Amino acid sequence: MSAEAGHGPRLRDLLAPPARRRLDELTAEISATPSAVATRFPAAARLVARGPVRPGDPSGLLGPTLEDLVRLVLLEALRDALADVPGRLAQEVTALYRFGDSDEKRAVLRALDRLDIGETAHDLLGDALRSNDPRLVAAALGPGGHRHLDQAGWRHGVLKCLFLEVPLAAVHRLAERADPELARMVGGFVVERVAAGRGVPADAWRVLGDHPPTVRALRAELRSPHADRRTAAELALAQRRDV
Amino acid sequence: MRIFDPHIHMTSRTTDDYEAMYSAGVRAVVEPAFWLGQPRTNPGSFLDYFDGLVGWERFRAARFGIRHHCALALNPKEANDPRCADVLDVLPRYLAKDGVVAVGEIGFDSMTAAEEEAFARQLDMAVAADLPVLVHTPHRDKAAGTRRTLDLVAASGIAPERVLVDHLNETTVDIVAASGCWMGFSIYPDTKMDEYRMVRILAEHGLDRILVNSAADWGRSDPLKTARTGRAMLDHGFDSDDVDRVLWRNPVEFFGQSGRLLLDDVAPDTGATFAGNSVLRGGGE
Numbered sequence: 001m002s003a004e005a006g007h008g009p010r011l012r013d014l015l016a017p018p019a020r021r022r023l024d025e026l027t028a029e030i031s032a033t034p035s036a037v038a039t040r041f042p043a044a045a046r047l048v049a050r051g052p053v054r055p056g057d058p059s060g061l062l063g064p065t066l067e068d069l070v071r072l073v074l075l076e077a078l079r080d081a082l083a084d085v086p087g088r089l090a091q092e093v094t095a096l097y098r099f100g101d102s103d104e105k106r107a108v109l110r111a112l113d114r115l116d117i118g119e120t121a122h123d124l125l126g127d128a129l130r131s132n133d134p135r136l137v138a139a140a141l142g143p144g145g146h147r148h149l150d151q152a153g154w155r156h157g158v159l160k161c162l163f164l165e166v167p168l169a170a171v172h173r174l175a176e177r178a179d180p181e182l183a184r185m186v187g188g189f190v191v192e193r194v195a196a197g198r199g200v201p202a203d204a205w206r207v208l209g210d211h212p213p214t215v216r217a218l219r220a221e222l223r224s225p226h227a228d229r230r231t232a233a234e235l236a237l238a239q240r241r242d243v
Numbered sequence: 244m245r246i247f248d249p250h251i252h253m254t255s256r257t258t259d260d261y262e263a264m265y266s267a268g269v270r271a272v273v274e275p276a277f278w279l280g281q282p283r284t285n286p287g288s289f290l291d292y293f294d295g296l297v298g299w300e301r302f303r304a305a306r307f308g309i310r311h312h313c314a315l316a317l318n319p320k321e322a323n324d325p326r327c328a329d330v331l332d333v334l335p336r337y338l339a340k341d342g343v344v345a346v347g348e349i350g351f352d353s354m355t356a357a358e359e360e361a362f363a364r365q366l367d368m369a370v371a372a373d374l375p376v377l378v379h380t381p382h383r384d385k386a387a388g389t390r391r392t393l394d395l396v397a398a399s400g401i402a403p404e405r406v407l408v409d410h411l412n413e414t415t416v417d418i419v420a421a422s423g424c425w426m427g428f429s430i431y432p433d434t435k436m437d438e439y440r441m442v443r444i445l446a447e448h449g450l451d452r453i454l455v456n457s458a459a460d461w462g463r464s465d466p467l468k469t470a471r472t473g474r475a476m477l478d479h480g481f482d483s484d485d486v487d488r489v490l491w492r493n494p495v496e497f498f499g500q501s502g503r504l505l506l507d508d509v510a511p512d513t514g515a516t517f518a519g520n521s522v523l524r525g526g527g528e
Contacts, residue, residue, distance in 0.1 A: 038335065038336050038339075039335055039336060039338070039339035039372070040339070041339075042336060042337075042339040042340045042341075043339040043340070043341075045341065046341055046503070095336075099290070099333060099336045099337065101294070101297050101298055101340060102298065102518065131518055132518055133517075133518035136518075
């Protein structure tokens with residue numbers, strides 16, 4: 001019962017008593033009739049609660065919203081109810097994602113580290129990372145993505161965060177998993193931006209550190225004959241000192 | 244003049260329309276799912292369309308200060324194609340979503356057995372999802388279609404005050420008024436109803452349970468017909484409170500029965516994107 005050990009107690013503390021009762025009712029309904037999740041999962045925010053959990057994260061880019069946590073509890077109830085029916089959980093989670101709006105998809109992605117659905121998790125994360133929706137991309141780099149993405153897919157996800165200006169604080173255990181290949185990819189992105197005279201997300205330096213090939217390339221840009229490239233290089237190197 | 248257009252197909256309209264609607268006072272709409280002109284051939288085509296109605300179109304409307312809601316259904320015309328019928332198995336998932344304020348458009352097109360089966364099944368879904376219903380009445384044989392519609396509504400057990408029977412005219416308004424259902428009128432440039440005939444009906448029937456819409460779509464139609472009807476009402480001698488009742492309070496009362504209207508203040512444009520896409524092209528991005 002990871003909900004009890006993880007988000008569960010915290011969510012219950014955040015809910016007013018009537019919302020807590022409605023969540024209990026929905027959980028009991030799904031435990032008794034797992035197919036009810038098809039209509040209860042989309043309605044969960046309206047029926048129980050919605051809104052930010054952390055004041056600095058109003059749209060749930062860095063971590064789950066209240067409705068994400070509510071939906072997680074429903075998915076855990078579904079998982080437990082279907083424990084004896086092989087394949088059924090993966091089938092229903094796929095349907096909830098496919099027929100979900102952006103909020104429902106995000107909740108599924110955020111729950112993937114709690115659901116043993118094998119390759120299906122990888123497929124759903126792949127779909128999210130193909131989208132250009134910052135909320136889905138951020139959720140795909142959370143604990144679920146950490147667990148299910150292979151290293152190549154994970155690196156491309158981190159790079160996509162930089163492209164979409166998703167803060168890298170959204171990436172679960174970034175420092176632990178970052179490797180020289182990711183630094184090479186991010187360095188290439190930074191050099192390309194500066195060569196175009198464009199700005200670089202400051203978060204790139206969280207991956208790069210003092211990545212020598214990138215720093216060398218930017219220092220070379222300081223001597224560019226083009227003012228816009230020199231300015232972009234100065235700004236990027238100044239950001240490095242600030243991080 | 245604040246306006247709630249209770250039936251308009253915005254996926255078929257341009258951003259110029261959104262701007263003109265906002266200028267005319269439109270602040271909220273309901274977009275019912277319908278036929279796209281080109282027939283669909285499979286359930287997936289409906290599901291992508293439903294995704295657009297609860298996702299992209301709601302976002303696009305919000306960029307122009309307009310709250311967008313939708314009604315979802317298998318429409319009467321396409322209920323006749325057996326290749327599309329399986330969409331009804333998935334529809335309940337969509338009827339549970341926020342901003343889905345009715346089941347619709349359902350009803351009759353050619354009054355076939357397949358249409359009747361889809362109509363009855365979706366009335367049951369509306370009861371199960373606790374949603375009101377928007378019923379389309381046919382263009383051909385309208386009076387007979389409207390009578391049969393009211394029979395099916397009565398047989399389903401849904402409360403008449405949760406049913407809106409749409410596209411009415413002088414020949415069908417009386418039987419719907421007597422049924423207790425809400426009465427919808429679509430004001431068109433040259434078919435269905437015009438704003439002056441609409442004012443005559445309001446003068447004769449009063450303002451109870453009456454909704455006025457533009458039903459604007461991909462055909463010749465005018466998304467400002469709601470505003471033009473409001474002005475015709477004022478010219479006739481109705482006061483501004485009467486206009487507000489027909490063009491705002493009545494649709495809010497009918498669709499408010501869903502408990503899912505999204506009418507808190509529309510936030511100003513913040514340069515947001517939907518799934519990475521913006522509506523405003525060029526320098527604004």
